[in-house]
Amino acid sequence: MKTTINEIARIARVAKSTVSKALNGHKGVSEEKRQYILELAKKLNYEPSATAQALASNRTGSIGLLIPHEAAYSLSGAYWSAMITAIAQTATRHNYSLLILTTPHEGEISAPINTVIRRRNVDGLIIGAEQIDAAATSRLIEEEIPFVFIGRNSWIHHYAVDVDNLGGSERLVSHMIEQGYRKIGCLGGPPQYLYTQERVQGYQRALQKAGITWQAMYYTEYKSEETRRVLGEMLQDHPDMDALCVTAGGDLLLDCIDVLRLAGIHLKRFGLGAFDDYRFFDYLDIPVCTVRQPIDRLGELAASMLFSLLHHRKPPVMQQVLDVELILR
Amino acid sequence: MKTTINEIARIARVAKSTVSKALNGHKGVSEEKRQYILELAKKLNYEPSATAQALASNRTGSIGLLIPHEAAYSLSGAYWSAMITAIAQTATRHNYSLLILTTPHEGEISAPINTVIRRRNVDGLIIGAEQIDAAATSRLIEEEIPFVFIGRNSWIHHYAVDVDNLGGSERLVSHMIEQGYRKIGCLGGPPQYLYTQERVQGYQRALQKAGITWQAMYYTEYKSEETRRVLGEMLQDHPDMDALCVTAGGDLLLDCIDVLRLAGIHLKRFGLGAFDDYRFFDYLDIPVCTVRQPIDRLGELAASMLFSLLHHRKPPVMQQVLDVELILR
DNA sequence: CTGAAAGCGCTTACAG
DNA sequence: CTGAAAGCGCTTACAG
Numbered sequence: 001m002k003t004t005i006n007e008i009a010r011i012a013r014v015a016k017s018t019v020s021k022a023l024n025g026h027k028g029v030s031e032e033k034r035q036y037i038l039e040l041a042k043k044l045n046y047e048p049s050a051t052a053q054a055l056a057s058n059r060t061g062s063i064g065l066l067i068p069h070e071a072a073y074s075l076s077g078a079y080w081s082a083m084i085t086a087i088a089q090t091a092t093r094h095n096y097s098l099l100i101l102t103t104p105h106e107g108e109i110s111a112p113i114n115t116v117i118r119r120r121n122v123d124g125l126i127i128g129a130e131q132i133d134a135a136a137t138s139r140l141i142e143e144e145i146p147f148v149f150i151g152r153n154s155w156i157h158h159y160a161v162d163v164d165n166l167g168g169s170e171r172l173v174s175h176m177i178e179q180g181y182r183k184i185g186c187l188g189g190p191p192q193y194l195y196t197q198e199r200v201q202g203y204q205r206a207l208q209k210a211g212i213t214w215q216a217m218y219y220t221e222y223k224s225e226e227t228r229r230v231l232g233e234m235l236q237d238h239p240d241m242d243a244l245c246v247t248a249g250g251d252l253l254l255d256c257i258d259v260l261r262l263a264g265i266h267l268k269r270f271g272l273g274a275f276d277d278y279r280f281f282d283y284l285d286i287p288v289c290t291v292r293q294p295i296d297r298l299g300e301l302a303a304s305m306l307f308s309l310l311h312h313r314k315p316p317v318m319q320q321v322l323d324v325e326l327i328l329r
Numbered sequence: 330m331k332t333t334i335n336e337i338a339r340i341a342r343v344a345k346s347t348v349s350k351a352l353n354g355h356k357g358v359s360e361e362k363r364q365y366i367l368e369l370a371k372k373l374n375y376e377p378s379a380t381a382q383a384l385a386s387n388r389t390g391s392i393g394l395l396i397p398h399e400a401a402y403s404l405s406g407a408y409w410s411a412m413i414t415a416i417a418q419t420a421t422r423h424n425y426s427l428l429i430l431t432t433p434h435e436g437e438i439s440a441p442i443n444t445v446i447r448r449r450n451v452d453g454l455i456i457g458a459e460q461i462d463a464a465a466t467s468r469l470i471e472e473e474i475p476f477v478f479i480g481r482n483s484w485i486h487h488y489a490v491d492v493d494n495l496g497g498s499e500r501l502v503s504h505m506i507e508q509g510y511r512k513i514g515c516l517g518g519p520p521q522y523l524y525t526q527e528r529v530q531g532y533q534r535a536l537q538k539a540g541i542t543w544q545a546m547y548y549t550e551y552k553s554e555e556t557r558r559v560l561g562e563m564l565q566d567h568p569d570m571d572a573l574c575v576t577a578g579g580d581l582l583l584d585c586i587d588v589l590r591l592a593g594i595h596l597k598r599f600g601l602g603a604f605d606d607y608r609f610f611d612y613l614d615i616p617v618c619t620v621r622q623p624i625d626r627l628g629e630l631a632a633s634m635l636f637s638l639l640h641h642r643k644p645p646v647m648q649q650v651l652d653v654e655l656i657l658r
Numbered sequence: 659c660t661g662a663a664a665g666c667g668c669t670t671a672c673a674g
Numbered sequence: 675c676t677g678a679a680a681g682c683g684c685t686t687a688c689a690g
Contacts, residue, residue, distance in 0.1 A: 002449075004683055015661040020685060030659060047447035051383040052683030055666050060380060061450075062428070072414040072625070075608070081406030084413065085396065088431045092441075097450055099391070100417045100427045118376035120331075121390075121426060257612060279403050280609045283586060296401070333667055344677040349669060359675060381667030384682050 003046040011044075012037055023048070050097075062097035063087075063306055064122035066113075068131050069106040075250030078278065079295060083150070086299030087126060094307050096123075109136050117143050124306045129153045129160060130193050146309040148302050152319060154194045159309065160319045161301045165195045168291040168324035169202025170209075172273045173245055175289060175326060177210045181243035181271040185216035185234055187227075187256065188247045199247040199275065216241060222248070227255040235263050243271025249290065250276060257286065277327045287329040294322050332375040340373075341366055352377070379426075391426035392416075392635055393451035395442075397460050398435040404579030407607065408624060412479070415628030416455060423636050425452075438465050446472050453635045458482045458489060459522050475638040477631050481648060483523045488638065489648045490630045494524045497620040497653035498531025499538075501602045502574055504618060504655060506539045510572035510600040514545035514563055516556075516585065517576045528576040528604065545570060551577070556584040564592050572600025578619065579605060586615065606656045616658040623651050 005023075009016040014033065022029045022037040029037075040046075054060045065087055071080040088098040099122055101112040113136045116122055125140065129151035137156055140147050149160035176184055186203045189196040200217065207215060216238045220227040235241065244260070246253050253274045260267060267286040277292035301320055308315040334352070338345040343362065351358045351366040358366075369375075383389045394416055400409040417427040428451055430441040442465045445451055454469065458480035466485055469476050478489035505513055515532045518525040529546065536544060545567045549556040564570065573589070575582050582603045589596060596615040606621035630649055637644040 006683075016684080017661060017663090017686080018659090021660095024685085026686095028659060033659085045447070049384075049683055050448045050450040051380060051389060052666095053685080054380040055378075055384045055668085055682085056684040056686080058666070058685095067414065067417075069414075072411045075407070077407040077410030078403045079406075081410040081413075082401045082403075084410075084429060085398075085401040085431060088396075088429045089433070092431065092433070098429045100413060100429055102414060102417045102421065104418070104421070118374070119379045121379040251608070254608060254612060278609070279580070279583060280607070280612075283583060283609075283613055285614050335667075345668080346670080346677060346679090347675090350676095353669085355670095357675060362675085378667055381682095382669080384666085384684085385668040385670080387669095387682070 002049075003041075003044040004049070005046075008037065008040055008044065008046060012040055059123050059310075060121055061095070062099050062122050063091060063303070063310075064099040064101045064112075064116060064125045066101045066103075066109070066125060066127045066131060068128060069103055071102075073251060075254070075278065079250075079276065082295040083299045086296045087303045090300045090303035090307075094303075096307070101125075109133060113139060117145065124148070124310050126150060126302050126306060129162075130190075130195075146306060148306045148309070150298060150302050152194050154192075154197070157318070159305055159315060161298050161305065161322065162195075162319060163293045163298070163322050163324050165198035165324075166202040166205070168275070168326070169199040169245070169247070170206045171202075171326050172275075172289060172291050173203050173206035174210070175328065176243050176245065176271045176273050177206065177212065179271060182212060183214045183216075183238070183241050184212075184243040184245055184271065185218070185238060185241045186245045186247065187231060187234065187252075188217065188219045189252070190221050191219045196247050203245055203247075220252070222252055224251070224255050227252060228259050231256055231259045232263075235259070235265075242269075243273070245273040247275055249274045249278065253288070257284075277325075281327075281329060289329050290327045292325040292327050294324070297322055331378075332370075332373040333378070334375075337366065337369055337373065337375060341369055388452050388639075389450055390424070391428050391451050392420055392632070392639075393428045393430045393441075393445060393454045395430045395432075395438070395454060395456045395460060397457060398432055400431075402580060404583070404607065408579075408605065411624040412628045415625045416632045419629045419632035419636075423632075425636070430454075432460075438462060442468065446474065453477070453639050455479060455631050455635060458491075459519075459524075475635060477635045477638070479627060479631050481523050483521075483526070486647070488634055488644060490627050490634065490651065491524075491648060492622045492627070492651050492653050494527035494653075495531040495534070497604070497655070498528040498574070498576065499535045500531075500655050501604075501618060501620050502532050502535035503539070504657065505572050505574065505600045505602050506535065506541065508600060511541060512543045512545075512567070512570050513541075513572040513574055513600065514547070514567060514570045515574045515576065516560060516563065516581075517546065517548045518581070519550050520548045525576050532574055532576075549581070551581055553580070553584050556581060557588050560585055560588040561592075564588070564594075571598075572602070574602040576604055578603045578607065582617070586613075606654075610656075610658060618658050619656045621654040621656050623653070626651055 005016045005019050009019045022034040050061050070076045091098045125147040129149040152160045152162050188200050218230050218234045220230045273289045275291045277290040281288045305315045334345045334348050338348045351363040379390050399405045420427045433440050454476040458478040481489045481491050517529050547559050547563045549559045602618045604620045606619040610617045634644045
């Protein structure tokens with residue numbers, strides 16, 4: 001039924017080890033035999049068994065992507081979907097498969113990591129830098145399972161792809177200043193995330209360069225209730241605020257719009273800037289200026305970097321930082 | 330380093346076949362030995378090698394999900410992301426992994442199907458009913474690779490999970506009629522898709538029940554340009570249309586809004602209904618009434634159904650149809 | 659260059 | 675119930 005290496009060896013009257021070498025481009029086979037074997041393999045429509053190769057060579061031929069719980073939500077879903085597609089396509093080009101790993105509950109990173117370590121069902125991992133903790137990171141390193149971060153960490157310098165958070169944020173806020181806003185507040189995501197810190201820095205740098213001293217900095221962990229409470233306080237403390245820069249997009253921004261509307265703020269005259277771009281911002285009656293990340297490129301690069309590691313080639317750089325695009329509205 | 334079945338056999342002073350039987354709950358082992366072996370396995374932190382099991386038992390322990398090219402786009406991305414999460418979590422619960430398969434180019438279904446057939450890297454597949462053609466379907470059946478559809482087909486009766494498209498659409502349009510609209514047009518997706526046909530039927534049935542004879546039915550293949558052209562014609566042919574029902578959501582609806590706005594239509598008084606719900610509709614200055622699909626349940630059920638097939642159990646029903654929810658705005 | 663052999667870690671008849 | 679053996683389809687030293 002299915003063509004195996006044995007079948008080819010039998011027909012070609014050579015040892016299966018010879019077939020294996022020929023097929024894998026290893027040396028130790030005469031060019032003549034190699035050609036013959038390759039043709040035969042093609043004629044017989046031979047495809048190696050992924051499973052057998054995996055067992056014999058101790059590599060699975062697949063990589064894993066750990067996706068966070070929130071990927072199931074509408075807006076961050078768009079991000080993850082693009083990421084998954086980009087990574088899957090890159091993997092296919094490299095003859096690898098992409099395995100999706102999820103956490104059973106929010107933030108429970110250890111379950112999927114343990115499974116991967118014990119079952120050895122992937123050769124390497126791609127992980128969001130914010131998703132993982134130091135303990136899980138150490139275990140992966142100990143077990144010698146290669147991995148690449150999407151985004152960076154403040155507590156470990158590791159292979160990663162990231163975007164220019166600081167620059168993007170600075171350009172965003174500078175643009176808002178150009179538009180005439182002078183009292184721009186900033187609502188940051190979780191302060192322990194490196195990207196939050198960088199985006200906040202960008203905000204501050206833009207203000208500084210423009211010589212603006214007015215500043216208002218608040219943080220939220222992305223929980224809807226907390227966001228509403230914090231932004232409410234922010235508006236009370238700074239009733240003169242005329243614009244808001246949010247260090248993330250999606251649902252966080254929608255929550256903010258709710259609060260601003262409830263507070264009776266005239267949003268057409270209020271400046272709004274955010275990270276991550278969504279087409280539907282074009283349809284709001286509020287102009288939202290955003291920073292767009294090149295999600296496809298991020299995924300592609302993360303995968304390529306991981307494949308370099310899997311082939312024991314050092315990636316050209318340890319941390320690749322991509323430019324972002326300012327979307328004016 | 331890694332505990333194997335041989336290790337356990339050695340320590341327990343039994344044959345590895347006995348260990349295998351004990352671990353897998355097969356009969357032919359005394360209860361005493363089974364208990365001892367199970368404890369030993371736990372103590373040694375034993376986890377079977379996914380690869381070795383796969384090779385020996387001729388099953389891979391993973392299922393594949395074929396995602397379409399458009400999953401990379403923002404709005405349908407939200408749908409696929411939720412779907413992936415639901416399926417991945419169900420797979421994990423069943424001790425399976427989820428592999429993501431993508432098409433290299435739009436609509437090229439055969440490449441991933443061929444790979445799966447030849448490499449045997451999944452035990453079964455979940456596929457969107459619209460993604461696949463008759464040829465690919467036959468090949469999967471010939472090769473005895475079990476698969477389950479998300480949505481249904483008009484050309485093959487197969488295991489599938491779906492939503493009540495007709496009922497949802499009928500309720501949507503009935504609600505629009507209750508709101509006072511009398512000249513409701515319908516813009517359908519690709520007419521060859523079963524769900525388009527069903528949703529169009531629902532539209533027609535609602536009109537009929539209300540005794541409304543005014544009707545306008547147009548179709549688009551979801552390409553942005555085509556949608557704009559078709560809706561433009563629709564408005565020209567029926568300048569008295571006071572509402573529009575769109576048989577899909579996401580980008581298609583946004584394209585429609587563009588056209589309606591350009592045509593100078595006062596959208597607060599124009600009725601708009603669509604399939605698939607997105608939180609951001611709450612933020613439009615246009616009330617969009619939608620039909621929400623239970624994406625999580627769909628994914629979960631599709632996976633469960635596939636696992637039934639993999640274990641040679643007949644799923645309770647061949648085609649499971651879920652209710653939808655009307656979101657009023 | 660070439661091939662016989664061992665081995666990857668399991669499962670599964672089969673004989674005792 | 676128990677275990678020795680063959681086998682899944684490859685890869686990889688090793689000897690010739």
